Amino acid sequence: MEINLKDLLKKYKSHPYEDHEIRTPHTGVVHINVEDGQEVSGPTGLWNHRPGTLLYVLEREGNPKHITSKYTGFVTKLRKELDGSFVQAGEPVMLIRHRLNKEEIIDRILREVLYIFPAPQRARYFFTPEVSAAMEKDKKKAINLKEGDEILIMSLMKRDTLLSYEGPAGVLYKVYFKHGDLMEQGTPLLGICSPERLPFVEKMIQRIRTEWDD
Amino acid sequence: MDQKRLLDSGKYITELAQRINYLADIKGGLEWGSLQELLDRVQNLRSKLFDLKEDELFVELEQIERRLDYLEDRVVQDLSPIEIVNIVRSPQRFTLQDILENCYDSYTELGGEGECNIDPAVVVARATITRRVKNRLYYHQVMVIGHEKGYGEEFRNGGCAKPWGNEKALRYMKVAEIEGIPIHSYIFTPGAYPIEDYPGAAQQIARNLFRMSRLKVPIVAFISEGGSGGAEAIGLADIRLMASRGYYSVISPEGAAAIEGRIKEGGKVPRELVEHCAAQLKMTAEDNLKLKTIDRIIEEPPLGARRGDYQFFRRLRYEMVRATDEVVLQTKSFRTFRSYALKRQSQEKEEDFSDEFDIHIKWSLTDSEKKRLLELRSKKYRAMGKGYKELRQTLQSRLSEAVESLKQNYYDIRYGLLRQHSRQVQKLIEEVSSEGSVFLKTVTEPVRVAYDFVFPKPKSENGLNQQDILRRSIFMQEWEQYISPLANEDKTVSCPNAEKYGCKDLWVPDLYGEFSGVCPSCGHHFPLEYQWYLQNLFDPGSVREFNKHIVSANPLKFQGFDEKLKKAIERTGRGSAIITFDASVFDIKIVVAMLYSDFRSGTVGSAEGEKFIRACDRARTTRRPFLAYIHTTGGIRIHEGTLGVIQMPRCTLVVREYIDSGGLYIVVYDNNSYAGPVASFLGCSPYQVGIRSSRIGFAGPRVIRETTGADVPPDYHSAKNALKRGHIQGIWDRREFRKNLFEALMTMGGPHLYYK
Numbered sequence: 021m022e023i024n025l026k027d028l029l030k031k032y033k034s035h036p037y038e039d040h041e042i043r044t045p046h047t048g049v050v051h052i053n054v055e056d057g058q059e060v061s062g063p064t065g066l067w068n069h070r071p072g073t074l075l076y077v078l079e080r081e082g083n084p085k086h087i088t089s090k091y092t093g094f095v096t097k098l099r100k101e102l103d104g105s106f107v108q109a110g111e112p113v114m115l116i117r118h119r120l121n122k123e124e125i126i127d128r129i130l131r132e133v134l135y136i137f138p139a140p141q142r143a144r145y146f147f148t149p150e151v152s153a154a155m156e157k158d159k160k161k162a163i164n165l166k167e168g169d170e171i172l173i174m175s176l177m178k179r180d181t182l183l184s185y186e187g188p189a190g191v192l193y194k195v196y197f198k199h200g201d202l203m204e205q206g207t208p209l210l211g212i213c214s215p216e217r218l219p220f221v222e223k224m225i226q227r228i229r230t231e232w233d234d
Numbered sequence: 235m236d237q238k239r240l241l242d243s244g245k246y247i248t249e250l251a252q253r254i255n256y257l258a259d260i261k262g263g264l265e266w267g268s269l270q271e272l273l274d275r276v277q278n279l280r281s282k283l284f285d286l287k288e289d290e291l292f293v294e295l296e297q298i299e300r301r302l303d304y305l306e307d308r309v310v311q312d313l314s315p316i317e318i319v320n321i322v323r324s325p326q327r328f329t330l331q332d333i334l335e336n337c338y339d340s341y342t343e344l345g346g347e348g349e350c351n352i353d354p355a356v357v358v359a360r361a362t363i364t365r366r367v368k369n370r371l372y373y374h375q376v377m378v379i380g381h382e383k384g385y386g387e388e389f390r391n392g393g394c395a396k397p398w399g400n401e402k403a404l405r406y407m408k409v410a411e412i413e414g415i416p417i418h419s420y421i422f423t424p425g426a427y428p429i430e431d432y433p434g435a436a437q438q439i440a441r442n443l444f445r446m447s448r449l450k451v452p453i454v455a456f457i458s459e460g461g462s463g464g465a466e467a468i469g470l471a472d473i474r475l476m477a478s479r480g481y482y483s484v485i486s487p488e489g490a491a492a493i494e495g496r497i498k499e500g501g502k503v504p505r506e507l508v509e510h511c512a513a514q515l516k517m518t519a520e521d522n523l524k525l526k527t528i529d530r531i532i533e534e535p536p537l538g539a540r541r542g543d544y545q546f547f548r549r550l551r552y553e554m555v556r557a558t559d560e561v562v563l564q565t566k567s568f569r570t571f572r573s574y575a576l577k578r579q580s581q582e583k584e585e586d587f588s589d590e591f592d593i594h595i596k597w598s599l600t601d602s603e604k605k606r607l608l609e610l611r612s613k614k615y616r617a618m619g620k621g622y623k624e625l626r627q628t629l630q631s632r633l634s635e636a637v638e639s640l641k642q643n644y645y646d647i648r649y650g651l652l653r654q655h656s657r658q659v660q661k662l663i664e665e666v667s668s669e670g671s672v673f674l675k676t677v678t679e680p681v682r683v684a685y686d687f688v689f690p691k692p693k694s695e696n697g698l699n700q701q702d703i704l705r706r707s708i709f710m711q712e713w714e715q716y717i718s719p720l721a722n723e724d725k726t727v728s729c730p731n732a733e734k735y736g737c738k739d740l741w742v743p744d745l746y747g748e749f750s751g752v753c754p755s756c757g758h759h760f761p762l763e764y765q766w767y768l769q770n771l772f773d774p775g776s777v778r779e780f781n782k783h784i785v786s787a788n789p790l791k792f793q794g795f796d797e798k799l800k801k802a803i804e805r806t807g808r809g810s811a812i813i814t815f816d817a818s819v820f821d822i823k824i825v826v827a828m829l830y831s832d833f834r835s836g837t838v839g840s841a842e843g844e845k846f847i848r849a850c851d852r853a854r855t856t857r858r859p860f861l862a863y864i865h866t867t868g869g870i871r872i873h874e875g876t877l878g879v880i881q882m883p884r885c886t887l888v889v890r891e892y893i894d895s896g897g898l899y900i901v902v903y904d905n906n907s908y909a910g911p912v913a914s915f916l917g918c919s920p921y922q923v924g925i926r927s928s929r930i931g932f933a934g935p936r937v938i939r940e941t942t943g944a945d946v947p948p949d950y951h952s953a954k955n956a957l958k959r960g961h962i963q964g965i966w967d968r969r970e971f972r973k974n975l976f977e978a979l980m981t982m983g984g985p986h987l988y989y990k
Contacts, residue, residue: 046739069948082725083739 025220028132029227032125038118040091046109048080056098060089060116076113093118122232126225130194133221134211135187139203143176146200163192165212172209175200190214193221243291244283250295251276252326253302259324260309260317260537262505267305272298310536316512319487321479321538322459323424328541330357330380330420336547337554339364341378345402348387353399355391355427357382358406361418365555366590374555374597377410379403379468380420383459393459394427394941397438400467404442407449416452416558416597419468424486426464426913428933428941430950430959435932436909437961439467440886440917446470447611447887448894450604452561452597454554457482457528462870462879463913463932470883472561472611475553476519476528479538483517484879485872489937490515493872494794499936516790516875525789526618527876530557552589559595564610565603615887619880621789622841625809631783638780642855649857716769718762721746727760729753750969752926759927759968761905764813764830764865771863771972772817772826780816781848785809786834786841792873798834806832810841811867814849816858820976822987824861825853831866831905838911839871843881846915847888854891857988859898859979862916869909878910885915893920898983900975903930903953903962921982922962924953925971930961 044050053074054060060073072089079085097115107113120128139145147155151171154163165171165185172183194211197203213221254273257266264270275298279291286294309317321327334341334357341361345352359378364371384390395403410417426435433441446453447470455471460482476482485493490511491503516522519531532553539546563569572593599607627635721743729737735756745751750770751760768777786802786809788795803809811833817826827849829836838846846862853860870878893899901919903912907930916922924930931951938946949955956962966974979987 066945067947080726080739081741082723083727085728 025133025217025224028129029224032120032129033232036120036125037093038091038120039096040093040116040118041112042075042087042089042114042116044078044107044109044111044113045085045087046078046080047107048078048085049104049106050102050113051077051079051084052098052100052103052113053077054095054098054114056095056100058095060091060093060095062090062092063088089116091116091118122228125232126228129224129228130211130221131208133217134193134213135190136208137185137187137210137212138206139209140174140183141176141205142203143174144200144202145197145209146173146175147171148173148182152199162218164215165190165192185212187212188214191218193218243295244280246295247276247280247283250298250302251280253306256324256326256537256540257302257305257309259326260320262316262320267308269305272301306537314509314513315481315515315518316487316509318479318518318538319481319512322481324538324540325386326540327458328539328543328546329384330378330382330422331384332541333380333420333547333550334359334361334378336544337551338362338376338378339373344406349389352402353396354384354387354389355381355393355423356395356399356403358402363418363551363555365594367592367594368590372594374558375413375415376558376597377406377413377415377417378420379406379417381422381459381464381468383422391427393423394425395423395464395467396427396429397431397433397435400426400435400438400442401433403468404438404445407442407445411449411451414451414598416454416561417449417471418554418558419453419455419471421455421457421465421469421482422459423461423464424459425461425941426467426932428938430931430955430961432959434959434961436463436913437917439463439882439913439932440915442467443470443883443886443914444890444918447615447883447890448608450599450607452558452599452607454557454561456532456550456554460876461486463882463910466879466882466914470615470887472564472607472614473530473557474528475530475532475557476522477539478519478531478534480519481517482519482522482527482876482879483515484870484875485515487512487515487517490872499939510793514790514792515872522876525621525875525877527880548589549587552587555591558597559591561607562595562597562599562603565599565606612887612891615880615884616847619840619843619877619884621787621839621874621877622810622844623785623787625783625785627783634780645855645857716766718746718751718766720751720762729756729758731756731758752968757926757967759925761831762968764828764832767828767863767865767904767971768813771975772819773821776816776818778816779813780852781814781845782809784841784845784848786811786839786871788873789840789877790873790875792875795873798873802833808833810845811836811838811871812842812845814845814852816852819972819979822859822976822979823856824859824979825849825856826861826863828863828865829867829911834871835868836864836866837868837871837878838881839874839878840881842871843878843885846881846885850885850888850892854895854897857896857986859900859983859987860892861975862899862901862919864901864903864907864911864916866905867907867909867911867916869911882910882914885911886918889915889918896988898979898987900978900982902966902971902975904928904968908932908934908951917961921978923964923966923974923978924956924962925968926953926965928953930956 053076060075062072064070064072075087075089077084077086093116095114096117099113102111102113148170151163154161166189167186169185170182171185174181174183190212192210193213196208196210203209251273254269254276258264258269261267264273275294279286279294283291338361341359344358344360348354357380361376361378363374363376365374381393381395382390383393407417426439428435443466453471455469455474457465457469457474457476458480460469460480462484465482487508488503491497491507494511495503495507497503516525519528522528523531532550534546535543563573572595723742726739726741727745728739731737731753737753737755740749740753745760746762751762752758753760786799788799811829813828813830815826817824827846829838829842850860870881872878889899899919899921901916901922902925903922904925905928907916907928909932912930913932929951930953933941935946935950938944953962953965957965
């Protein structure tokens with residue numbers, strides 16, 4: 021797997037956005053509620069229980085369905101001509117362009133560059149005492165991993181299981197959990213970077229953090 | 235200027251500043267009466283205390299004092315209800331700690347002190363109170379339970395008891411009962427802390443009320459700040475005293491103003507509206523005495539008692555002893571002279587007041603006295619909170635009332651006299667036959683086996699007994715189903731869970747017809763009108779309504795409420811938010827009380843409370859199971875003030891009597907059930923069930939956010955979460971309501987559907 025880091029950076033710099041196409045979920049008459057270029061917000065609240073900005077109302081058989089934005093960004097490619105007309109299911113109505121911030125870009129780049137070691141099941145995760153001690157001793161020192169290394173303890177219902185690392189050899193670059201966190205199955209636990217790519221990755225992230233505007 | 239002031243002018247200046255701040259608390263700011271200017275003068279004096287000449291200092295102090303006296307007189311002359319609320323909320327007002335220090339001789343706080351406490355808002359103490367009789371001291375042991383607002387300590391939550399705080403109170407009430415000592419409860423709460431965490435705000439208050447209704451020790455309550463349900467959690471007492479500058483209300487004036495003015499969350503409530511609501515709610519001691527929700531007022535100084543008002547504490551101590559004496563004496567068969575002595579002493583004028591007693595009364599009760607205590611408590615609460623209207627009955631309804639009266643006599647004889655004897659005889663026969671059967675079995679067994687072999691018992695056609703047949707029939711719909719008028723619209727609706735579960739849009743005639751308002755893919759229950767339940771839940775033609783002539787009124791003359799009431803009556807064709815009726819489910823006769831949403835959101839006032847009580851009594855007399863089906867209840871009706879609040883202990887007490895007599899009380903919550911009723915006569919049921927998609931709780935999300943400052947998840951009050959917290963015992967599907975109810979009656983009700 022060869023990734024050109026410069027191209028990756030260029031790609032995000034030229035287009036630091038994520039586009040979400042909004043299509044009608046079913047047939048009905050569309051009543052658009054936003055303007056082209058208007059800022060919209062996604063769901064808010066601790067449980068995302070407050071709906072986002074109302075984008076349009078889709079009415080079918082006397083049932084007006086309020087379609088709200090799931091993303092924060094601004095409206096583009098709004099098809100104003102659809103306002104008041106009957107549309108088929110799956111008809112694109114607008115595009116919501118979400119501007120990625122620094123952290124989101126870093127996160128995306130890391131996910132492309134790093135090898136992600138996911139949680140095999142819903143459990144609490146700890147580093148093995150050896151790894152934990154090594155991390156404590158020298159926080160800057162890189163931890164090298166190769167296939168078969170015992171690195172994590174998976175703890176569930178008072179049963180502790182040792183987890184061996186599976187994947188390409190490399191340096192432990194990012195840890196996605198805190199000691200003893202309950203992680204859902206499939207969520208990333210560790211991000212491993214190949215040693216030769218490591219200096220570039222560090223430099224690139226440094227550049228994004230310092231040079232890019234949020 | 236006296237010598238004391240001369241020597242202690244620093245302290246005196248502080249006192250003046252406190253008086254100014256106290257007036258500012260009452261008037262809602264320093265703007266009134268140039269208080270700011272006065273305060274500046276006092277501060278100025280304080281900073282220049284050692285620079286000024288003595289004469290100058292005293293002249294200035296005297297001027298300030300004279301001005302303050304004048305302003306205080308003005309406030310006293312024209313004290314409005316909202317100002318009384320401000321007095322109660324002032325940080326200078328006395329708290330339970332002051333009472334414990336000044337009214338009791340010694341005390342030991344139970345369940346922790348200060349912050350190291352399961353709930354610092356509730357203080358429980360084992361205390362000793364003395365009485366002086368002819369220069370001799372007599373000691374009484376009491377359990378003091380009350381709210382502690384503290385002197386600004388944040389951890390006290392302003393006296394808002396958390397559910398576990400009320401649980402602590404209940405635990406020590408039981409201890410008092412075991413030890414046979416009276417309970418003195420002190421109410422200093424703006425309301426209960428509205429969280430659902432186990433044991434749950436509403437459920438715990440209900441448990442407290444349920445227990446207090448039959449607690450076999452005298453209970454005397456003193457109210458300084460009586461905030462609705464929170465106050466009731468420890469307020470069901472034999473005598474209720476109230477501070478003359480206290481308030482006792484169904485809701486805070488701000489809360490009432492937000493509802494009346496339809497103020498959006500976070501919006502500012504106009505001050506005038508708050509003042510208006512405070513006056514309308516009739517929350518002062520005088521108002522409550524007129525409404526008979528309290529028994530007596532204890533006079534405070536004209537501007538309210540503060541921490542240093544020792545004369546007031548002396549009075550309070552005397553009144554608490556006297557009230558406990560009264561409760562104890564009422565239970566005695568021979569009490570005339572002692573009652574007279576007590577009464578004569580209480581009529582002494584304030585200036586002649588002496589806290590010495592003429593007599594000594596012991597506070598322990600015998601078994602028969604305890605029984606009488608409970609009878610008197612029941613009688614007292616049954617007579618309270620009667621702010622409803624009774625319409626003139628038609629000839630037919632009067633006839634049916636006469637029939638009911640005859641029926642009652644019949645049931646009294648059947649279940650009272652005859653049942654008692656027949657049970658005793660039956661028991662004797664059972665005992666004798668059991669003894670005999672052991673002896674005879676060895677002889678008769680071979681004969682019985684041979685007989686059964688030769689003459690086998692006949693079986694029914696399909697091998698089922700009568701019970702099985704009855705059980706099988708519950709799966710059949712025996713009559714044409716009632717269809718909700720909501721089904722008459724040609725349109726579709728979306729299920730609120732469509733996004734989560736991918737439910738398809740539903741055609742309304744299908745939804746409200748065939749699907750009974752239930753989403754076929756996720757099971758979400760769309761609200762249905764109460765008539766649907768009346769028609770589909772009970773056997774056809776079995777619903778017979780009673781007490782229709784008891785209708786809601788406007789006992790507090792709450793401005794604008796008459797019109798609202800009129801509209802509700804016109805819209806529903808009914809006189810109250812409750813329907814009480816006899817009905818049957820698969821031929822099992824039951825009594826039902828149904829709170830429904832169309833009439834003032836199912837809020838409970840005097841009429842609803844009275845109808846509920848009469849229905850409960852009817853179930854007790856006729857020995858029938860009692861079902862409370864709550865289509866919706868929004869809580870206690872704020873327009874009836876404390877007459878509404880008092881329905882909480884009142885109805886719970888009657889429910890307790892019903893359950894004690896052996897009754898089966900089932901509560902089913904549907905749609906939305908909140909606040910007072912859930913925190914009393916509904917929440918105390920041993921069998922509470924929620925219909926799917928219903929919400930059950932104490933306070934709604936807005937009130938929780940505004941009170942605690944924390945947001946709540948959208949499904950916080952869902953039936954599922956109520957079940958997880960242990961507040962309800964099950965969730966029923968609407969389509970299986972009838973079947974489940976029948977099964978519940980059969981399984982929980984026992985062979986006779988009535989335990990005793």
